[in-house]
Structures are given as C-alpha cells and as structure tokens.
Amino acid sequence: MAFSLSGIRSQALAKCGICETDRPIKWKCIDCDNLLCNHCKEKVHPQFQNAKDHRVVNIKDLGQPTVVELNINKQYLTELTAVQCMSYCHDDSLWICYNRDKKIQRVKPEGTKLNILSNFNIMVYGIAVTQSNNLLISTGKSKLKQISSKTGALTDSVYNMSPFITSAIHITSDNKVLVTGGNKYSKVVILMNQNGDHERVYEHDQHKQPIFTFPRGITSTRNGNIHVFDEVSDDRGRVVGWGYNQYLYRR
Incomplete structure (x- = not known):
C-alpha cells in the first residue's frame, strides 16, 4: 500500500515499523512493507535478511495511494453455515471449512455450482x-x-508441536511449515522442516517477554519475513512480524 506524505502527516499514530518510537518517518521499505525512521533505515534495516536487495524509498516519492476496485464475477453457495478457512489446490480445487459445522470439504467450481x-x-x-x-x-x-492428494486418506502427519495445541498453519516459499499454538502457560510459533523437525521456536522477544497473546493467523513473504495476527483482546488485534534474523516489530 502506498502512502502520500500528507496522509502520513495526518496520522498521529503512524510510527516506525521497527522501533515504534516517535522519530519522524522518512522512508518505506517496499519489500518489508514497513515505514522507517532515519535511525532504523541506516542502523537496523540493513541487518535484515537480503536487505541489500530491498527497495527503500523516500515517502515523498510514493505518490498518491493506488485505488483498487473489486468486482464480484461469480458467487457460489456452499453447504456450510459459513466459510471460516479456504485454501487453494494446484488443480484449481479448494478446501473450505467451518469448525462449528465440524466439516471440511474439497470443492471445485464448475459453471455456477461447487462440485464436492x-x-x-x-x-x-x-x-x-x-x-x-x-x-x-x-x-x-x-x-x-x-x-x-493421491489417496484421499486422512492420517496423522509428521508435524507435532507438543506440548502445545495447534492453531493456524502456513507453508513458506521453501516448503517449511509454520504453526501457531499454545497452552495455558505460553503461546508460540514453531517453524518445522519437511521431516517435522523443529527448526525454530518463537516464544519470547529479545527482552525475554512473551511475544504473543493469542496468535490467530500467520503468513510469510518470499524474503522470509514472518507476520502473525495476534489477538490482544476481543476487539483489538495487532500484527507481529520478524525476519529470520528474529528482529521483532509490532504494529
């Protein structure tokens, strides 16, 4: 998302995406999607993985925000009460589910219908x-x-995050598995390889404080930056993000 200079000045809460201080915002990293102060642009951001390839621009050069218009081309009616999760398959089919129905379906759009x-x-x-x-x-x-995908059988996978309970799942660009979860004592994000080995566990920040409240969703960029939707309360959430160098930011 692009920002105009006047738009940034009008947002009193806009802060540097890394240090979250009141330093003036001067830059934006297009790849990280972070607003940056001069200090973090010069001292912190260069430490990010592949930072030398990132596009950092002066906010004065961003121009006006891009207007995106969304048009609904087709609508499909499912048998589910609602669609909570949806994931795209390589054969143009979709997995859809709603946990209150205790049901998950693989469907494929055909004409105006969804073939189960x-x-x-x-x-x-x-x-x-x-x-x-x-x-x-x-x-x-x-x-x-x-x-x-070959047999259609439902089995246990090799991915186990015991003693934590799993929640959101994401597959990275290098085919590793990120899973959010927790128990009554702690909330975590675990990175696992294809064998199910735990490569990294994200639980505490650099000050040894808990990172997450209730991590509900997770995704990552092609550069390896991880972003988690963290539910702080019933009516408030935040995005917690970091690179493989584990430098955290919250916004």
Whole structure:
C-alpha cells in the first residue's frame, strides 16, 4: 500500500515499523512493507535478511495511494453455515471449512455450482496446502492431520508441536511449515522442516517477554519475513512480524 506524505502527516499514530518510537518517518521499505525512521533505515534495516536487495524509498516519492476496485464475477453457495478457512489446490480445487459445522470439504467450481470432491466430518482450526498438494489440518490437538492428494486418506502427519495445541498453519516459499499454538502457560510459533523437525521456536522477544497473546493467523513473504495476527483482546488485534534474523516489530 502506498502512502502520500500528507496522509502520513495526518496520522498521529503512524510510527516506525521497527522501533515504534516517535522519530519522524522518512522512508518505506517496499519489500518489508514497513515505514522507517532515519535511525532504523541506516542502523537496523540493513541487518535484515537480503536487505541489500530491498527497495527503500523516500515517502515523498510514493505518490498518491493506488485505488483498487473489486468486482464480484461469480458467487457460489456452499453447504456450510459459513466459510471460516479456504485454501487453494494446484488443480484449481479448494478446501473450505467451518469448525462449528465440524466439516471440511474439497470443492471445485464448475459453471455456477461447487462440485464436492471430498467431505470429512472433523473439527478444523486451520488448514494449508503443501507444495505436494497435500492438506495439513489443525484439529485443536498437538499433531497436525494430513489428507493425501493421491489417496484421499486422512492420517496423522509428521508435524507435532507438543506440548502445545495447534492453531493456524502456513507453508513458506521453501516448503517449511509454520504453526501457531499454545497452552495455558505460553503461546508460540514453531517453524518445522519437511521431516517435522523443529527448526525454530518463537516464544519470547529479545527482552525475554512473551511475544504473543493469542496468535490467530500467520503468513510469510518470499524474503522470509514472518507476520502473525495476534489477538490482544476481543476487539483489538495487532500484527507481529520478524525476519529470520528474529528482529521483532509490532504494529
């Protein structure tokens, strides 16, 4: 999203996406999607992974915000009460689910209808399709379930975040698995490789304070930056982000 200079000046709460201080905002990293003060642009941002390839521009050069118009081309009616999660498959089919229905379906748009290809009665809290087109499912337990794209069988996967309970799932560009979760003592994000090995556990910041309140959603960029939607209260959330160098920012 582009910002005009006048727009930034009118937003009293706009702060540097890294240090979150009241230093004047002068720059924006297009790749990180972060507003930057002079200090963080010169001293902190260069430490990010692949920072030398990032596009950092002066906010005066950003121009006017781009206007995006969305038009609904087609609408489809599902058998679900609502669609809570949706994940795209490589064969143009979709996995959709709603945990109150305790149901997940693989559907494919055909004309004006959704053709149901698979149907499972299971509680679902998060889904993600791997690069091999298998579906990973968080069922509110420590181990992720998996539906094979070849056999259609529902089995346990190799991904286990015990003693934590799984929630949201995301597949990175290098086919690793990020899972949010927690228990009554702590909330975490765990990065696992294709064998299910825990490569990194994100739980505390550099001051040894808990990073998350309730991590509800997760995604990552092609440069390896991770972004988590953290629910702070019933009516307030925030985005917590970091690169593989683990420098955290909250906004």
